[in-house]
Amino acid sequence: MKKTFDIKVFISGREFCCEECYGNLGRKAWITLVKDKGALCLSCADLDHLVFLPAGDAALTRRARKHSTLSASGLKVEPRPKTI
Ligand SMILES: [Zn+2]
Numbered sequence: 001m002k003k004t005f006d007i008k009v010f011i012s013g014r015e016f017c018c019e020e021c022y023g024n025l026g027r028k029a030w031i032t033l034v035k036d037k038g039a040l041c042l043s044c045a046d047l048d049h050l051v052f053l054p055a056g057d058a059a060l061t062r063r064a065r066k067h068s069t070l071s072a073s074g075l076k077v078e079p080r081p082k083t084i
Contacts, residue, residue, distance in 0.1 A: 009042070012025070012028065013028075018041040019038040019040060023041060
């Protein structure tokens with residue numbers, strides 16, 4: 001069976017520090033969640049070669065998935081509303 005990678009890439013809504021290199025990536029940083037490691041920057045997760053495809057172009061996304069073994073879906077992380 002072909003193994004498909006489903007990596008979730010998030011855009012941080014607040015200041016973000018990578019848990020591996022401790023780099024401060026600031027706001028709107030691209031991060032990913034790695035099992036047993038936590039939230040990492042894309043360089044530490046070996047994902048910095050990924051190209052972001054904007055949502056909405058289904059044909060392009062399909063073609064990109066077909067020709068690459070690795071793909072990630074982007075999600076924007078909004079800061080949690082403050083609870084009073
Ligand atoms: Zn890092």
